[in-house]
Amino acid sequence: MRVITGSARGARLKTPKGAAVTRPTADRVKESLFNILGSMVQGRKVLDIFAGTGNLGIEALSRGAESAVFVDKATEKLIRENLTITHLSDKAMVRSGDVFTEMTRLAQGQADFSLIFCDPPYHKGLWEQALQQIDQSQGLMAENGILVIEHGADEGEFPALGRLVQVMNRRYGHTTQLSFFQWKSYVESEEEEP
Template identity: 65%
Template structure:
């Protein structure tokens, strides 16, 4: 796994040993960032269930303002990958439970322009994250939420503020769903 383009182009990222992980493939990641295009530059990014930090580090390499990473199991690895890619000064890493950290961000009034959510498949975690982000202000008014989930995980929870604006399927295993706030969609869209 590597950073595709930008200031850290070609940098290889370490992956956890002995853990069941499913890092985003370079093909899916390239498609994701092609869809986002210039909407990455200058953005404040949150990468939850960050794993290796692959998505947030790619965003930093593509000139995101900063990135906050949350993963209880791999925080040390994310710090190592950020340092290896020379992106550590704009990377903030949290090793707590994702939902506890999201609650802390919400209480502190923190919001992010671009959120990547890539939890383990088939555990109900992406649905739980969607509900939390729908009910909180952690996603900025004009923000974009990108959820990576299993190709067979199609039961979206009922959302009152977020709307799926784009969905792409990649083979038999993965799909990306892009969400924005309904109120913002009345003004502009992805």
């Protein structure tokens, strides 16, 4: 697994021994994701939850994101090693607690992340729980924020949402899809502008 482009282009990221710990985003899915985001990554504050190897947040930093917070209970050391390899440690913070507890703490601190990646193991109800928590939170996602959820191609049932709205969905074969969300109020205000 390599960083595709930017300041850390070509850097090979470490992956854990044994696939049970993480399930890294496939290179073609990652490339498609960052092609969709394009220059919107630059200058953003990133939150990478269920971060695994740190693959998505590191790619964002390499492409000009301002900073990133990585949250994963099991892979803190691995993420730190990958940040060292890519020379991006000075722009990053790694938290090893429970994702949902850490999101609550970050929201209380008015973190206002403008790009959030959520890539948990599929079929465990984790992305649905994270989506609902972000929808109900104050201070976690910025007004112009983008939430990207990677989930199974057969996982299409979204929980009821009050403030977030799905703005895009992309499917990748029979295994993966990416769903993009933004605040309903932000999308509506953008549509009103001439």
